[in-house]
Amino acid sequence: MNGYYGKLLEVNLTNRRSRVLDIPDEDLKNFIGGRGLGMKILTDRIKKPGLNPLSPDNPLLFMPGPFCGLPIPNSSRTCVITKSPRTTPAKSRYKHASGIAYSNMGGFFGPELRFAGYDGLIVTGKARKPSYIFIEDDRVEVRDASKYWGMKTDQFDVEFISDLGDRRFESCYIGPAGENLVPMACVINTAARAAGRGGTGCVMGSKNLKAIAVRGTRQPAVAEHARLLDLIDKSRETFAQLDNSVRRWRSGGTTDMIVSSSNNGTQAVKNYREGTFEEVQKIGTQVNREKIWKRDFACFTCPLACKKSGIAKGAYATFVHDGPEYETGTMLGANLLISDLNGLQKCIYDGDDYGIDIISAGNVIGFLMECYEKGLIDINYLDGIDLTWGSVEGTLAMLKKMAYREGVGEKACRGVKYLAGDIGKGSEKFAIHVKGHELAAWNVHRSPNSYGITYTMSTRGACHLAGGSRTSQDNMALRDSLGTCSFASSWFRNDLHYRHFMAAITGLEWSEKDFLMAGERIFNLEKLFNYREGFTSEDDILPERFFTEPFTYGPAEGAVVSRESFAGTVAKYYEDRGWDKSTSKPLPEKIAELGLSYFM
């Protein structure tokens, strides 16, 4: 099909062989690329429920979208897809039941994979010793990575490219957390950008795969060349007008939301107990601009440059490769009541350096701080770490314990669901997760109808980027499949709608309805996969805290979620989705309408 190579590169680490597989046109048309196509391939490979996510049979996919490798602004995203080592259903017949994991990273990796001539990479099997995959167009090799094993991500980023001897290579890799099979380990590129959520780095580690290096010299041909150039020109012109929103992304990135979210009472503060952080100004955009940031950075062909780099000084002197972003700054800052900016930067740096999901890690540390404060655990449980609110030292120590699975870290790295089971004493009421996956930096009390749905219905377990309604979820699934960045979606409207780009690329015209239906198909396929594993409506629940503990101060003081009202929202959501109201299973007519009968 136009705009694609129709080629999937498979590297089997067990026998160190690679092969190039054809991707059927039907799959490209129905599942687009990125998250959607990855999901289709995952379901083709995993035929039965209950597969151990750390078994060599669990495929690990790196999927750019059809926008990647074309100079469409903001088209840099790569989706990493696998069976999750993080989520677990309340009840299941299968010991290793878990849902899907998809996690999306910016940078340059996805475009480069497309330049190399592939629409995706699937890694299967398990290497006998630490390895990395080397891809240079048709040349594909599995190489020894023993010398890098144990290396943290920042140092690896420096040494690996130096050893490759060509800075045109793009790479992604795991840190010690992934090597140590920490379930919440992530995949990192450029020392800071992360496919952070869902434990993709843990699966990579289980394959003894330290890194992937790729360099390519090609580009796919498109159906309507002149039309695509015209759309690209027009979208560039739109961004070049530098409206306030473009300026805001450039000046503050997602960091701007640290203060605004606190002011709105929508921030995760003190393990989600509150929505406003009284010391938030100490970690917001302004002080970072003044004291930390030196440079703004962009992903491939992006005009927004939301990534900020600089240095922190003093006792916690460190490079700042990125942040604090809204998520990292809130989860390790506001959520832990940390307002020491240099200390916060050091926590973020270390999290990235270990290659650990900072959202989950910050959530876990907040949970333990609360347990410690309430006397549900003592200092011995924490291996002597005095884990009080606001403690930078305690947070740094916990991050290290988790990355290396030492002592309390062995438990903590499994997440708050596991910890609540271990600690008991009612702690499950403030263990802030859905399906075992920790919530992110947006609090729920004030916005149950959007974030409540986002977190409960997300197919990878609690996730802030899944969308808060059926339409929003379908749109997010589409963007993750195209390889474009959702931060830029507001500029791709009307004449610049993504579907016009897709029409120019593929030659197939999509109506708005058909296009959205592709997103719906992808989301439902994920849901079906999870349902087969044993996830039902019983798993689509919010943590107890949101229903019973109103905020005690701030602009949203008193905010709490009404159980009845939220139950109504969920029921309406199922109905809107065409899912069974009692079980949450997609109804047969919905499955047929979306062409997903093959999966049943």
Added chain:
Amino acid sequence: MAMKELQSRRRFVRNISVGAGAIAVFRGVGLIGAQISGQNQIKAIFVDFDKCTGCRTCETVCSSVQNRVEIDGQRLRGLGNPEKSNIRVWHYNPDVDVPVTCFLCSDVPCIQACPVGPAPGTGRKAIYRDPELGTIKVDYERCIACGACAEVCASTRGGVIARNAETGKPERICTLCGGRTACVRNCPYGALSYQEITMDDELRNMTPDTIAVRLIEKYYEMQLETI
């Protein structure tokens, strides 16, 4: 603490020695071969490193205008494969980006290195400076594909001269788009400009690595020997 650790692993040294030589050469020699009479200035592409975000839009734009394709009888811009671009953005850790295109070096080491004798009439070697805009061009008839120009550019300057995979002859040398400079016009951040370059302008006429070392010193207060 952390900073000290990082600095030591990156071979912390007290003085940056790399690059000083290149500056001295530039300052001492003037504009040999730049047939812009009586001027110590030349118009070239200038990078404002404070503004560059490393998005590589310039690469795609350059490639697009430099590699036209014929589709249904129409000659159109290409899709912008960065591999075929005349400008290259090099990324480093700690985070700096170094876009490099032909510096139009005053002392033209590429021309100096060319072993092909001057052509009767024009006096040009196989690689020569075009008088109109000061760009470096190749006489493909006379070029013997020895690679000396690419080699010297890579070891002492921007490394912008590529060699054709089949013929071995130099290519991908900035043309300034005949003065229209597509990269400059399309940079989303205004990091590129087409302007008079003077001998005092630093961070030119040296390797991307050397520029990166200097930028890292500037932004991150770290002195590196190598990168």
